[in-house]
Amino acid sequence: MTDRTAGAGAATATPVGTAFLRVLAVDDEPPALDELAYLLRRDPRVATVSTAGDVAGALRVLRDADIDAVFLDIRMPGLDGMELARVLRRFARPPEVVFVTAYDDRAAEAFDLGVADYVRKPVQPERISESLRRVLANRLVPSHPAVASHLAREEDPTIPVELAGTTRLLPRSAVRWVEAQGDYARLHTADGSHLVRIPLATLAERWADAGFVRIHRSYLVALHLIDELRVTNSGYVVVIDGRALPVARRHTRELKDRLVRAAKQAWAR
Numbered sequence: 001m002t003d004r005t006a007g008a009g010a011a012t013a014t015p016v017g018t019a020f021l022r023v024l025a026v027d028d029e030p031p032a033l034d035e036l037a038y039l040l041r042r043d044p045r046v047a048t049v050s051t052a053g054d055v056a057g058a059l060r061v062l063r064d065a066d067i068d069a070v071f072l073d074i075r076m077p078g079l080d081g082m083e084l085a086r087v088l089r090r091f092a093r094p095p096e097v098v099f100v101t102a103y104d105d106r107a108a109e110a111f112d113l114g115v116a117d118y119v120r121k122p123v124q125p126e127r128i129s130e131s132l133r134r135v136l137a138n139r140l141v142p143s144h145p146a147v148a149s150h151l152a153r154e155e156d157p158t159i160p161v162e163l164a165g166t167t168r169l170l171p172r173s174a175v176r177w178v179e180a181q182g183d184y185a186r187l188h189t190a191d192g193s194h195l196v197r198i199p200l201a202t203l204a205e206r207w208a209d210a211g212f213v214r215i216h217r218s219y220l221v222a223l224h225l226i227d228e229l230r231v232t233n234s235g236y237v238v239v240i241d242g243r244a245l246p247v248a249r250r251h252t253r254e255l256k257d258r259l260v261r262a263a264k265q266a267w268a269r
């Protein structure tokens with residue numbers, strides 16, 4: 001039977017030729033830490049698993065070892081996981097962070113920190129596998145053949161959303177348009193909508209390079225999904241999925257220019 005125990009800072013190698021990820025698991029509850037480390041060691045993409053029971057122990061491991069990913073509980077005595085994630089962002093080459101928690105009330109904050117994944121307890125093997133896939137997609141290890149296929153595909157960031165009491169990761173490519181609702185934003189997809197605690201202005205800034213354009217103080221849309229731009233008695237509107245959304249006067253010229261450029265690029269292909 002596989003050994004499921006490990007002391008703080010312990011590391012064991014997985015005897016698989018394609019394993020290369022060096023992972024740190026952090027949780028203040030020994031049974032939970034034991035289970036997480038066990039699931040990580042089972043994956044053939046993981047070369048070593050180090051463990052720590054608190055943030056101080058995690059920092060000692062990070063000081064002494066090269067770590068590619070940190071699987072991290074949030075609520076712990078002393079410094080919590082969110083504070084450690086903020087520290088890691090200041091590293092010259094920060095490891096990927098995956099939050100593993102029993103709570104879903106920090107998902108939006110985690111998104112703001114740019115974590116690779118947000119996993120709810122109890123942890124399932126398939127979720128750990130998916131988290132490792134996301135870590136691989138974010139790590140730049142082009143010399144390793146097992147990573148080449150992950151680097152070749154287009155990056156599609158995800159957003160944690162609530163669905164029937166469960167936190168799910170919604171890919172950005174599924175979002176058709178976004179509506180501001182105070183300090184929140186409602187993400188509209190082809191089959192529904194999701195309210196997230198992220199200001200529209202933040203999404204507009206982060207998604208500008210992905211083709212999302214601000215058309216109004218209350219609306220952000222995926223440019224390539226605009227079916228029509230037309231004039232009404234009250235001004236311009238764009239039509240997406242049969243829904244007419246208002247275009248503010250100050251955004252009209254930029255929107256027209258971008259639509260023209262997009263059309264020219266499409267004809268040039």
